Amino acid sequence: MKTLFLVQFLLYIAALASQVTDYAPKTNVECPDLSTAPLIRSFSPQNQTLHPAEVGYVATRRNTVIPAAWADWIGDGSSLGYNLASFNSSLFPNIGFAIPGGGLRAAQYGAAVLQALDARNSSAKAAGTGGLLQVASYITGLSGGSWVTGSLLFNNWPTVDDLVFGNGQDLSGWLLDLPFATPDGDNVLSDLNQAFFGSVLWSIIAKDSQGIDTSITDPWSRMISYHFLNQTSRQNFFTNDTGHGAGQLWSDIPLIPAYQNHSVPFPIIVADSRPTGSNLTTVLPLDSVVYEITPLELASYDPFLSTGMNLTYAGTHLSAGRSPTGSSCVTGFDQAGFIMGSSASLFNQILDFAHNTISQFSQNDGNALLYLLNRQLTDVRTRADDVANWPNPFQGQRTDVFQDANATWLELIDGASNQENVPYGPLLVKARNLDVIVTVEGSADDPINNWPNGSSPIQTSLRQFQFLQETHKSFPPIPTTPQDFIDTGVNARPTFFGCDPGATDDFPLVIYLPNAPPISGSDPVTNTATFQLSYTLLHTRLFFNQVHTNIISGFTPNSNNPDSNWGKCLQCAAFDRARSKVTPPIQRSTLCLQCFKQYCFDPANPPSKAELPNRKLIFVDPDPQGLSKIELLFSDNKFKFIGGLIGLVAFIALLSIGL
Template sequence: MTTPDLFLPLQLALHIILSCVLRVAVAQNPVNTYAPTVNVNCPETSSLVRIFTPQSQVLNASEADYIASRESYVISNAWSNWLGNASDIVSNLETLQGKFPRIGIVIGGEGYRTAQYGAGVLSGLDGRNDTAREKGTGGLLQVASYLSASSGGSWLLGSLLMNDWPSLQELVYGNGGDLSSWMLDLDLIVPSAPSVDDSNNQAYWGSVLESVESKANNGVPTSVTDLWGRMVSYHFLNETTRDNFYTNDTSHGAGQLWSQISLLPNFRSNTMPFPIVAADSRQAGSGITTSVPLNSTVYEITPFEFGSWDPDLAAMLSLQFAGTYLTNGLPANESACVTGFDQASFVMGTSSSFFNAVLNVTDGNFGFDANSEEENGMNFLFNQLSSHTPSSDVKDAANWPNPFKGINPVTFQDSSSDWLELLDGGSNLEKTPLSSLMVKARGLDVVVVIDGSADDSNYWPNGTSLLTTFERISSVLSSSHQPMPPIPGTAAQFVSTGVNMRPTFFGCNLTEGQPTYPMIIYLPNAPPLDGSAPATNTGDTQFSYTSMFTAVFINQAFWNTLGGFKPNTTSADPDWGKCLQCAAIDRAVTSRSDFCSQCFTQYCYDPTDPPSSSELPGRQFAFVNPDPGGLTKVEEWLERNKGALAGCIVAVVVAIAGIVGFIFWWRKRRARKSRYSRVHELREDDEPWRYYDSHSLELEMPRRMSIS
């Protein structure tokens, strides 16, 4: 055997070893933990679905236990910490032990805007914020039993949960340790540069696509919602920093499951309100590209269950087995279950999946209000997804295998479908998912509505979300949900009364003989009280904010939350914090204090004597960009790329030095060559000194004479 022949077996062995190593490396790529696990043994039970009626609805046992433990061991102390001696509010706080109102908070959604608005408001309600606590508003978050969100609000909620309930300051801006920041300056779709060909964009998209393909390779159909959720996770979940943003060094949130929230330390200690994410649906196969009807099923996702309280369905699935095909609550066989489908990023993506309204599934093009960079990026991503994954009939909605097939065939719109097509939680115009907290079994006394909707031409809310909930409860959910309190009858009335521009209490005075409704504390996004330029009314499709922009945005939302309003002035109300406490505790007291009565006169909506928008003078409504030149974005880019820039600067300096040195050398060489050439051309009888002036003669002649 010759020497080359000896190498062939070694080369073959090396090739096999390298192939195995590469296969293992690909299989262990962290971003691929996004793929669900299929063919899992199902639990031994008669049904994986619990079914009820509006009359027999009952909370999931784990949810009920959580609420009972939180209210018994956490909230009772939180009330005392928030109210202090409460001398102006209630005569004897100790008599209310065990009778405190049950409070829920709901955060509406529309992208980055509402994630930031919600963060600013929650920070103003958080007892961990010293300024908010001093103003009297900080503490409401600690006494809340529920926190519901949809769309951009779900991004905020998911970020809070998966980072184990940090303060809002740490969550948004980082803590210098295990929390980086939201990094909203990195565009959600094209984070590196406005070019599809940019290498960092390609690395980012490649990682996102690889996650989604891993799901498709396990036989689970995907859609643009999977891409969307994975991009959201880079900005809101943990494991992503500026240093690893464009790498696959971490999973970037892949593998983090909504059903594993119950394992988090702050959940186990009942520190956080019970979380709920809402999503709308369209009837499978309908292809609706506009707002869905009010009777379309609305779903919720908690750490324990997925399903709907709507009377047409009234059924829940254990969230751990979401992604499993079921018929009448049963799998096809004992090993047909799926786990790991409830990825946190997919839950957040599902609740914000607005692509039925912007994606043309025929040509694969998106419409993002003249944001060409984002359009090009999404077009590229969608085309890559379509060419690398099995075809699916539904690409513009979140695909959820239907676990409720065969249930309530007369009333449930998707009883005969294999798939559920889930959409953005505001697809039915209920942009704040209030109805999830109005479920009778949850028995809430007070609901705080954080409304960051963009309803009018200046992107401020006009009450459309509350009006939609009112109509939906009245026409579809009257048997399963609590009634709504009295509110203005139209969006025009919300505007004319001014309640869309300042804190308002709805339902202060229960009407005797009518069903009990919760009080609603309405906190709409509004211009700054002092008349300064507003920065919180941005568009739905603004996919990046500089650090300065985010700071100004959240600061405005925060101070509005602390300020309340004083009629006919541009000043904050120094009593607003205590007035908020009055509203929160009101359902538990038998008679209001004089102070609280005064607060209610100012903040309650009385349909028989409505307020007027004229009480809110001096407001600016037109958006003003607080960072118009994007200067902080340039600074951030310079900071991120300072290493590369330093290398470039050194290279440029070296290059310039080289060029200058070459020029000097070339000019010197040229001069020397010219002198020698002229000397060579002189004849013997020439008189070379004639070419010099008298001064040169003294210098040059002796030199020539010495040579000769």
């Protein structure tokens, strides 16, 4: 089966042979017959509908893949105190993963957590945590979380270790030791950096040549593609031997073998939108429209829009659902890199045109991005330079409440711009009816030590309460302030929120897995800055090891020891909502009661951070001198070094003889 999967993927990759100019959309494409294939799908907030192909995919996965995955993970249920045979598979909980933003830190944390919950990982499987990923129906990503989601998909859902570190065959790894903005080092004018910039700009010029406005998000998107899509290796990084992800479309995900086999959760990417023409450079208000991008459509389930658009034809200006020309559409706009770049387009708050500066990034990275933008501005037409520019397909929709009903363009920006850094929104949509949300919380809310403090779930809970009660499920009870998250310790240990809903409550159970200091008391290496654009190979490996250990360990109160029951406790939480779907409901088992007592958040009896002794908060660089770079240099040039050393020894010997 694995060999067949590899063959399918290699055939898929061969079909993607491309060049960097394939980043350009195709214009003047004949639109579909709108009488039979409308480009716009509208629904009311009170009567939501999902895209029929999404419904079909999720149903097929639930019916043909997930039941066996549950049996593989929890066996017959007896280890938890249940009898799996007494549950119809249609009653199994509907589970989704949410992977938040935070640049390369969030991408690495998200990938490392998925590895620790993947049945294909032997240590995760042995710990009882490996298997949760296989029973999920949905996965959402935002900003850095979209990078790991997209990378998994466009590399055919491999194991995380192969994806990130390469497998010596069809996967070259993420190459995070090559900085995003200056892969050849800090000298912007080096020959290799100039070759890289030239390739990036060539892609953007090709897009501009089709009459599509660009922005700084476009070079950013191309940089993302080099690391997270599937056509770049260390050997071809500075060449144009491949398209480096250009031409790979989000709407083509249904062609990927792993998707066709229903082996992956249904993917959704989240982006926020700045009201067009507002030029806002601050945090967005919570009533700004939030978009989701699936392989099928660009949509918003917010009550302000409640509309979706066929993603294949994204890039087409529509008014009242029709192209202005009546028959001319755009395809190829939904480049995978551009989707991930739109979700991570954070420049409106950090790009200062007046002073020609970009804050937050290191000086070298900022200088490189500004250099690229300045070259871009001399060569192509741009619109709003600090956002992702999308032709508006929703012009004329919901004119009474939609913020951009009269705009011809949408300005999409980083999905955390309204301070919802965890992409909960799509998983709370009532029509999807999720029972459990696994929060892979890699945020860096703490400005000093870069740990999460609950800011995102607090904002999500507030937004749902203020604006989304018609359309989205409520959020379960959580600490009400970031300081409460810290004081209770739930920002630094696994926690289950919403364990015991009342008869009228509709909130899901949230499994919260935050990036946290090692339970062992070791120095942390995972709380890095959001704007760090490179990692040595050693740091990445230690980062993954530390996250993996934390996630498979759970926690033991007042101790630095792992919880030997954690794997079963995680299984209890994931399966718990199935009990209430049985008539009459099945009582929670003794083991699961014990687990819930330890891991559930009870607002009436909150835990304390004092239960987490000896946790170190301050980041310690595990590779301060970049020693792994020296090792890599030797590895890549070992024969040259050895030859040189032999020559030196021979030369010294000759000198000795001569003397």
